Amino acid sequence: MTAAQAMSHPWIQNLTNVKVPLDILIFRLMKAYMRSSPLRKAALKALSKTLTPDELFYLREQFALLEPKHDRITLENIKTALMKNATDAMKESHIPDFVLSLNALLYRRIDFEEFCAAALSVHQLEEFDHWEQHARCAYELFEKDGNRAIVIEELASELGLGPSIPVHAVLNDWIRHTDGKLSFLGFVKLLHGPSSRASAKEQ
Template sequence: MFVERLCEGGELLDRILSRGGRYAEEDAKHIVVQILSVVAFCHLQGVVHRDLKPENFLFASRSEDADMKLIDFGLSDFIRPDERLNDIVGSAYYVAPEVLHRSYSLEGDIWSIGVITYILLCGSRPFWARTESGIFRAVLRADPSFDDLPWPSMSLEAKDFVRRLLNKDYRKRMTAVQALAHPWLRNDSRPLPLDILIYKLVKSYLHATPFKRAALKSLSKALTEDELIYLRAQFMLLEPDNNECVSLLNFKTALQRNSTEAMRESRVVDIVNAMEPLAYRAMDFEEFCAAAISTHQLEPLEGWEQIASTAFEHFEREGNRVISIEELARELNLGPSAYSVLRDWIRNADGKLSFLGYTKFLHGVTVRSSNTRHH
C-alpha cells in the first residue's frame, strides 16, 4: 500500500497567486533551491519527472518557510545513462523544445524549472499563446522577454540564471546541481549534492582519444572561479585519497552513498561499469577538471571568447600537433563527405588546428538523426 504524506500547506501555484502573482527575488530563491535539490536527487537516481509545474509542488504546512514536497510521479520514468525518451508528455507551458522534437533526457526537467523560476519572479509565463499548438510554437521559436516590468529592476544574476535554464539547446543548460552553484543561489554553508553529469562526462573523457583529452586539458586551464567552485565541490564529494586523487573506487563509493532502489532500476550503475579504465589509474584534480567539463555548457557564458582564447594558448603550447584531415575526421567520427568543412579548421602554414578549428573540434559535429529534425 502506498501512503502519501498529508501536505496541509497547499500548492505552490496558490502561494504565487496569494502573493499577487509573483515572489520577491529573495523569497523566490528559497523556493527554487528546494525545487532544484529534490530534482538533483531524482536525476542522480536516473529518474526524470517530466511534469514539473507549480501545481505539483506542495507545502508541508501553512507556515511561510514550510518545506515543499514534489508530487505526481505518474509521468516520471527511469532513464538509462545514454537513453533518450521520445513520448511527448507534460504540461504545454512547461514542456522543453527537445520533448517536442521527441528526443530528450533529464534536461527537460531543467527547462521546466526555468519556466517555474520565470513565473515566480515576474508573474507571467515566458511562452504564451491561446492554443496548445501556439504554445508549442512559442517554446520552439520565441525567446522569453526580460524587458517588461519587473525584470529591469531584477539582479543580473537572476536573469542570467533563468536564461541558462531556458536555453533551447539542452546541452547548454545547467544541471540542477550546477544551478545550485550559480552565483544567484550560491551559499557556501549549503553543501552541493553529487551531480550525475560528472559521471557521464568523465566516462566520455576516459573513452576519448589522446588528442581530444589534450584539447579538454587546455580548456580546463582557462576556467573561471565560478566553474571551479562547482568542480571543486564535486571532486571533494568523491572523497579523494589524501585530498589529491580519485580512482574508480571513489566514484563507486560516492554513488553507493546515494543509492536507492530507483538507481538500480534506472541502471545508473552502468555508467560506473563504463568507467573501467579508471580501475588501473588515479585522476588528480587537474585531470578531473578536464574530464568533468562540458564545452556546450561553457559556450553560452559571457566570457566564452576569453575562455576559448586562453585555452587555445595552452593548447598551442602543450597539445596542438600536426593533424591530417583524414585523422581529424576519424577523431570526430565523420566520413569523407566532411573533408571540405574540416579543411578550414587546419592551418596551411603548419598543418595544426587553427583557433576556429580548436573551438569547433571541442564543440564536436553532431549529425542530427532524422527523428530529431524540426517538425
C-alpha cells in the same frame, strides 16, 4: 543547468545550509573524456585551465563528493560515492551499470586538474557570454602544449564523421595550411568531439 550546478551558483554557494548533491552529468562527461584521444584530452585540459573561481567551485564540490584519497580519485571512489549519494533519478538511470563503462579508470588515479578537464561541459560553457574569451585563452595554451600536426582523415575520425561526409571540404578550414596543426576553429570543433558531426553536416 543541473540541480547541483544551480546550487553552486555564486548567489547561494556561501550559504552554510546548502549541500550540493552529486551530479549525474559528471559521469557522462567523464565517460566521454576517457574515450577521447590524447589530442582531445589535451584540448579539454587547456580549456579547464581557463575556468573562473565560480566555475571551479562546482567542480571542487563534485570532486570532494567522490572522497579523493591523497588528492586523487579512482574507480573505487566513484563507486563508493554513488552508494552514498545516489538519488532516485540516478538509480533509475542505471548509473551503477554506467560506471562499469569507466573501466579505463580501473588502474588510474585522477587528480583535480584532470578531473576538471574530464567533468567540464563544453556545451554549457559556450552558453556563457565569455565563451569566446575562454576558447581563445584555451587555444593559446593548447598551442604551447598540445597542438600538433594532424591529417584531415585523422581529425574526421576523431569527430566521428561518416564516409558520406565530404571531409576535405568540411575540414579544410579546421587545419592550418602552414604547419598542418589545428586552427582555432578546428580546436573548438575538437572540444565538442563527435557531437560536431551535426554541425559538419550543416556546413
